[in-house]
Amino acid sequence: MSTPTADIIDLLAGIAPGDALAAVRDQRAQARENAQRSFEALLEPAEPGTFSLAERYAVAVFVSKLHGFAEASAFYGDLLGDEAADLSSVVEDAATAAAAAGPFGAYREPRLEGESTDGVRWAPDAATAEALGGRLTAALTHTHLLVFRPREARPEALQALVDAGWSADDIVSLSQLVAFLSFQLRVAWGLRVLAAASGPAASGPASGAASAVAAVSEGV
Amino acid sequence: MTEIVTEYPELARPEAFTQEGLGWVPWLLPVAEDELTDAQRDALIEPARAKMPYFRLLARDPDALRARTLTDLDIFFNVSGGIGRAERELAAAATSRHNGCVFCASVHAAAATRESGRQADVQRLLDEGVEADLGDETWNAVVAASVALADTPLDFGPDDIVGLRGAGLDDAEIVDVIGGAAFFNWANRLMLSLGEPEVPARRASAR
Numbered sequence: 001m002s003t004p005t006a007d008i009i010d011l012l013a014g015i016a017p018g019d020a021l022a023a024v025r026d027q028r029a030q031a032r033e034n035a036q037r038s039f040e041a042l043l044e045p046a047e048p049g050t051f052s053l054a055e056r057y058a059v060a061v062f063v064s065k066l067h068g069f070a071e072a073s074a075f076y077g078d079l080l081g082d083e084a085a086d087l088s089s090v091v092e093d094a095a096t097a098a099a100a101a102g103p104f105g106a107y108r109e110p111r112l113e114g115e116s117t118d119g120v121r122w123a124p125d126a127a128t129a130e131a132l133g134g135r136l137t138a139a140l141t142h143t144h145l146l147v148f149r150p151r152e153a154r155p156e157a158l159q160a161l162v163d164a165g166w167s168a169d170d171i172v173s174l175s176q177l178v179a180f181l182s183f184q185l186r187v188a189w190g191l192r193v194l195a196a197a198s199g200p201a202a203s204g205p206a207s208g209a210a211s212a213v214a215a216v217s218e219g220v
Numbered sequence: 221m222t223e224i225v226t227e228y229p230e231l232a233r234p235e236a237f238t239q240e241g242l243g244w245v246p247w248l249l250p251v252a253e254d255e256l257t258d259a260q261r262d263a264l265i266e267p268a269r270a271k272m273p274y275f276r277l278l279a280r281d282p283d284a285l286r287a288r289t290l291t292d293l294d295i296f297f298n299v300s301g302g303i304g305r306a307e308r309e310l311a312a313a314a315t316s317r318h319n320g321c322v323f324c325a326s327v328h329a330a331a332a333t334r335e336s337g338r339q340a341d342v343q344r345l346l347d348e349g350v351e352a353d354l355g356d357e358t359w360n361a362v363v364a365a366s367v368a369l370a371d372t373p374l375d376f377g378p379d380d381i382v383g384l385r386g387a388g389l390d391d392a393e394i395v396d397v398i399g400g401a402a403f404f405n406w407a408n409r410l411m412l413s414l415g416e417p418e419v420p421a422r423r424a425s426a427r
Contacts, residue, residue, distance in 0.1 A: 024395050027301050030294035031399060034287040041283035068373030102372045103319045111236035112320075115349070146409050147372055151320030153413035155227045155247045162224045168248045172280040175413055176288070183406035189374045190398035194391065197381040 007032065008039050012072050012188035014195065021195050035184060042177045043079070051170040054084035055136060056177060058091045062140055063181045065095035066147050072185055090131040094140060098122040102148030119148060138164030139174055146178045224248065232424035234322050234417050237346035239330045239339070244323050246415040250276035257282075265289045277414060288406070295399040303393035306335035307362050308400040313342065314366040315404035318350050323417040324408050361387035365394075366401035 009032070015021050025032050043056050057080035064072035081088050100120035107116050122144045129137040138161050145157055161171050226247055234242060250273045251260060261270065263282035266289075269275040278285040296308050312328035329346055333339045341359065344352040350367045354360055361383045369376045384394050 021391065021395070024392050027392060028294050028298060028395070028399065030298065031291045034290040034294070037287035038284060038291060041281070041287050045283065066372060100372075103370060105320060107320060109233065109235050109237075109322060112322075146413055150409045150412040155225050157413070158247050159225045168224050169280045171248060172278060172414070173284060175410055176278070176281055176284040179406045179409035180284070180288070182409055183402045185374065186369050186376075186402035186405055187398060190369060190376055190402065191395070193377055194381055194394055194398070197378050197385075198391065 005036075005040075005044070007036055008075075009035055009184060009188045009191070012069070012075060012185070013191035014071070015191060019195070020198065021191055025191075035187065038176075038180050039184065042173065042180055049170070050167060051173050054080070054087060055139060057083050058087050058132075058136055059139060059143055059174065059177055060181060061088070061091050062095050062098075062143055063147060063178060064185065065092060066098060066100070066144070067185050067189075069185050069189060072188065087132075087136075090128060091140075094124055094128050094132070097125075097128070098140075098144055100144070100148045103150065105149035105152040107151060121145075121149070134164045135166065138166065142174065143178050146175070147182065228416070228418075231416070232419040232421070234326075234419055237317060237322055237325050237329070239326060239333060239343060239346065240423065241330070241420065242323055242326045243418040243420050244274055244411065244415055245418050246273045246277045248277055248280075248414060250274075251279045252276075260285075262286065263289070265293070274411070274415065278410070292403060292407070295396070295403050301392050302396040303362075303389065304335070306332055306338075307358065307393075308396060309335055310342075310345075310359060310362050311366045311397050311400035312404045312407075313345060314350055314363040315370050315401045316408055317345060318367045318370045319405070319408040319412070321404075321408035321412050323411050324404060326417070328404075357387040358389070361389070362397055365397055366404075369398065369401045370405055 010022065015025070043060060048056070057076060060076035061073060061080050064076050077088065077092070080091065100122065102119060104117040104119035107113055123141045124132060124137050132140065142157055142161055145153060158171060166174065226249070228245055231245065253270050253276065256270060256276065256279060259282045260279040261267070263279055263286035264270055264275055265286065275285070278288070299305065309328050309332035313325055313332050316324035316328060325346060329342050333342045341354045345354060345363065350363055354363065365376070365380045365384055368380045381394065384397065389397070
């Protein structure tokens, strides 16, 4: 990475240098810097190895859309479009088909079974799987598990990745990528909501998260 | 050819959420301690972590591990300004309780107890769940906001900010709650999907 990139969380949160929340974020400068380094390590690695940039961006688009975070979906959609335009529509359509609500899932712990809940357990249909190819089919299936029902993860889910050609190193990187995005999107979203609640809109009538986000995103 | 994925048919598994210490076993082979490269050792940040299979497994992607760990340490242990350590640990425990990560919840519930002295309140969070009344407005607001932030699709909204402000939190404190809760959406997914918790042999034999 020779070119310095903008702070992605600020970008997704709609925070500009000089904003009040930029100063608050400075109080945790090491966290800010290393959230950015996590982005670089997982989404812009100098040596992607056998986990290609196209696969990384496809996962990021899928995760962003499952979270319903429009700005993040657009941001990662641009990265995927530049790297592998032929994958964009199939990944976006897959995310639409895979919509669910989490966290849910069955507990394995005997005294927690009463708290087990059900939801959409998604895997790509045959046509989508063919368009994605074996590796991405397995990756997006696993990503859906991690996003919505991580408590149902089992060794068998990792075996499915191995069977689709994922190495142990790449499974760790894929897991880090999905888990990191689960953090990054929440920090950016939370800051966005906080900024909206602190601005002029905060004195108006109670607004939902979506309209708060829309109000802030005009400045992006 | 060696199997890549390890299963543990005979493992002594926890039966519910607990504040007692748990072990954790990996489903993928960690890097062997004596085979860690300099870059992987550096990524552990704390040398003692070379003993822990979780961190040696994450060392398979050292750049990601290093950045993850430095993010974690600043959010939870940088005490210049912001909210107290107990409330950060509470946000971690509540997120873990909601996502269903028994291992993470045990570590951070115990830490919340250690930092606050409120063992019974923390235990109520584990036993009754995230709706439990923890006895004061700040703790209830931190738990409610952490739970809201864990939901997918994202649904954390202005009402959650109102709740935190109503409990007296300023923006720096709210940003710490968001950071701590968001971070455990990262940690829970790694801990839940790359291995599983185990009751230490000493306690397992006593039950």
